[in-house]
Amino acid sequence: MYRWVAIALLAAGISASCFWATSAQKEKNAVSIQAENHYQRAFHELTYNMDLLHEKVGTTLAMNSKERLSPQMLDIWRITSDAQGNLGQLPLALLPFNKTEEFLSKIGDFTYKTAARDLDKTPLTDQETQTLNGLYKQSKDLNNDLRKLQHKVLTENLSWLDADNSLASRNETMDNTIMDGFQTVEKKVTGYDEANTGTSLVNNASKEHSYKHIEGKKISEQQALKKVKRIIKDSDEKSYDIQKSGKGADVAAYNIVYQKGNRHANIDLTQTGGHPINILLDRPVPIKKISLNDGKIKAEKYLKDLEFQNMEAVTTAEYENTGVYTFLYKEDNVRIYSDTVQVKIALDNGEVLGLSARNYFMNHRDRTIKKPEISLEDAKDKVNPNLEIHADYLAVMDNELGKEVLCYEFLGTYQGITYRIFINASDGKEEKVERLEGTGSNI
Amino acid sequence: MLKRKIGFSIIILYFMMGGIQAALPAGEVQAFSAQVIHQGAVGDDVIELQTRLQYLGFYKGKVDGVFGWGTYWALRNFQEQFGMKPDGLAGPSTKAKLVKASKYNPQQSKPVQSANVPIGYSENDIRLLANAVHGEARGEPYVGQVAVAAVILNRVESPSFPNTISGVIFEPRAFTAVADGQIWLTPNEQSKKAVIDAINGWDPTGNAIYYFNPETATSKWIWSRPQIKTIGKHIFCK
Numbered sequence: 001m002y003r004w005v006a007i008a009l010l011a012a013g014i015s016a017s018c019f020w021a022t023s024a025q026k027e028k029n030a031v032s033i034q035a036e037n038h039y040q041r042a043f044h045e046l047t048y049n050m051d052l053l054h055e056k057v058g059t060t061l062a063m064n065s066k067e068r069l070s071p072q073m074l075d076i077w078r079i080t081s082d083a084q085g086n087l088g089q090l091p092l093a094l095l096p097f098n099k100t101e102e103f104l105s106k107i108g109d110f111t112y113k114t115a116a117r118d119l120d121k122t123p124l125t126d127q128e129t130q131t132l133n134g135l136y137k138q139s140k141d142l143n144n145d146l147r148k149l150q151h152k153v154l155t156e157n158l159s160w161l162d163a164d165n166s167l168a169s170r171n172e173t174m175d176n177t178i179m180d181g182f183q184t185v186e187k188k189v190t191g192y193d194e195a196n197t198g199t200s201l202v203n204n205a206s207k208e209h210s211y212k213h214i215e216g217k218k219i220s221e222q223q224a225l226k227k228v229k230r231i232i233k234d235s236d237e238k239s240y241d242i243q244k245s246g247k248g249a250d251v252a253a254y255n256i257v258y259q260k261g262n263r264h265a266n267i268d269l270t271q272t273g274g275h276p277i278n279i280l281l282d283r284p285v286p287i288k289k290i291s292l293n294d295g296k297i298k299a300e301k302y303l304k305d306l307e308f309q310n311m312e313a314v315t316t317a318e319y320e321n322t323g324v325y326t327f328l329y330k331e332d333n334v335r336i337y338s339d340t341v342q343v344k345i346a347l348d349n350g351e352v353l354g355l356s357a358r359n360y361f362m363n364h365r366d367r368t369i370k371k372p373e374i375s376l377e378d379a380k381d382k383v384n385p386n387l388e389i390h391a392d393y394l395a396v397m398d399n400e401l402g403k404e405v406l407c408y409e410f411l412g413t414y415q416g417i418t419y420r421i422f423i424n425a426s427d428g429k430e431e432k433v434e435r436l437e438g439t440g441s442n443i
Numbered sequence: 444m445l446k447r448k449i450g451f452s453i454i455i456l457y458f459m460m461g462g463i464q465a466a467l468p469a470g471e472v473q474a475f476s477a478q479v480i481h482q483g484a485v486g487d488d489v490i491e492l493q494t495r496l497q498y499l500g501f502y503k504g505k506v507d508g509v510f511g512w513g514t515y516w517a518l519r520n521f522q523e524q525f526g527m528k529p530d531g532l533a534g535p536s537t538k539a540k541l542v543k544a545s546k547y548n549p550q551q552s553k554p555v556q557s558a559n560v561p562i563g564y565s566e567n568d569i570r571l572l573a574n575a576v577h578g579e580a581r582g583e584p585y586v587g588q589v590a591v592a593a594v595i596l597n598r599v600e601s602p603s604f605p606n607t608i609s610g611v612i613f614e615p616r617a618f619t620a621v622a623d624g625q626i627w628l629t630p631n632e633q634s635k636k637a638v639i640d641a642i643n644g645w646d647p648t649g650n651a652i653y654y655f656n657p658e659t660a661t662s663k664w665i666w667s668r669p670q671i672k673t674i675g676k677h678i679f680c681k
Contacts, residue, residue, distance in 0.1 A: 030622075033622065033623065033624045034615070034622075036624075037613050037615075037621055037622075038613070040609075040613060041609055041610065041612075041613030041614075044567075044571060044607075044608075044609030044613070045607055045609045045610055047565075047567065048568070048607050048608065048609060049607075051565060147565060147567060150567045151566070151567055151570075154567060154570045154571065154574070155570075157627050157629075243672065243673070245649065245671060245672050246669065246670035246671050246672060246680070247669050247670070248651070248668065248669030248670050248671040248680050248681040249649050249671045249672070250649060250650055251649075253649070255672045264584055264585060264586065265586075266586040266647050266674065268647070268649065277649075278645065278646065278647055278649070280585075280586050280589060280640070280645055280647055282584070282585035282586065290478075291478035291479055291480070291481065291484070292480075292481045292483055292484045293478065293479040293480070293481040293484075293532065294478070294479075296481065315483065316481055316482055316483035316484075317483035317559045317561070317643075318483055318484050318485050318486075318559060319558075319559055319636075319639050320632075320636065323483075324643050326644070340644075342643055342644040342645070344640070344643075344645075354640070354645060356643075356644040356645045356646070358644075358646065358649075358650075359644075390516055390519070413512075413513075413516060416503065416504060416513060418512035418513070418516070435562075436512055436562060437511065437512060437513075437562070
């Protein structure tokens, strides 16, 4: 009798402790994932900060007017302090990491001082421009190394906790890529001791006009379906499913899903006028048979068929056997940056795989565009003289206040990088300077 | 001794002939494909274009097989100096003039992996986004994956969320795949494709900043958000 009771108690005890052990283990796992995520976030933010820093310093060098320069310096200062914050969260306390910090504080000091002073009265001296140039070069090299390390962290799933643990146990002979990577970065910065004290998506379209000017009659579900069948070029009723958008939608739309074999599509048509705001067709595109240029011709024809008029391709890019084209609307030879449309073409047979016309329908309307008040030559004088100008246009873009303004648009290069500069066509204000080169590959 | 010399000569002769044989097909290789090369293109034609423009001193950048702005201005300068209309397109006549004026040996060019990266994003940004999309929506239809990427980008734009990609992804309790570590699964090609579509402007959600799976959602609050639409298993909302 006692024996059975003892066995039962023991069994209960063992299973209870097993349960406790597994739940403790689970908890521990959850905590370490959280800690790891925290480190990962700080690290990826740091590399992003450094990327942005490099880009901003580059744009600063391409700028001319003082009104734009001061906010730019403030911006760099803010990013620098972000970067310092993120750096401080990384588990590097045991490493001599002060050189990178030093670089950040140098650039922070410089931009703070210049932003705080009245650049109208005391503009940047040649010495200061040189300093900025030096910082630009340093940030480029730092970036390259950081990006290489980031690439390794992402592709090899390196863990910061492991790096931290091996640091904590003071294991001298460790083989740790994260540590090695940071040591490389560190060496680079040290090499600069003598040297002295370098956006986010291009988006000139406003999102605030919110479909106020959409034209047309309200269409029924049946009419919407009919239109979509024409777009997808398949009249098989069974392959479609149609729903009305919910009350959170910016504009009332019909959401249509199409599915047949390995072809799967999603189409949004506005209920007013039946305009296509988003089309995405997914199917395999295994080979490339037609060129990016041929694809552009297909995209132009497609837009005409959908009754978009006066559209001009401004960017073209090839991704994995598909071509992606951004078009903007032109009115009397003025480029309207708010009214953009993207088209995606399969480069095997030229089929249209996608259309994104949200910006266009959000903003497009009849505009009365004034004549420019200053001449092209006057506008050119407002551009940084170091920039070599290759092309000019008239354009309407959204300025910082979200207002559409008529500008002269210049494309120019400085130190091998291409920039786009908008100069206000009525008062000559430098509205925007943006870098057109991507940050590039890391291999 | 003599025998050895003959032996050597035979070996040398053999190599020379081999060399000639190897050189012959290279001479016959057609320069460029028949396609018109447009800005934004990637691949062998672009590598040849850059190498030839570099040979003539017009192109000063890296031969990376991506037809970017640097290549564009170089090509226009070339067209201008050789009496053509500077349109920045490498068509038949431009290519013919280039071939005549410069040298190119495809065997000598190093193989490069060329890929476009949308402006404002690094390859690592794309990889991080692809990780998140794969962890969150790998069982979803393609459009559902583009949608998840679009929500992350919408959050970056939104004033109520962090303003960096990594900030949004690693925000505590924001994504379940981050909380349970699934984000560190290796993403497939499809999630990368979805990310690039989202970056290039496709937003199937219609500007949503939240989404949830109604079968597994535990929070009551999420049901109070104004819904926009359903894609796959996810409901997207404002």
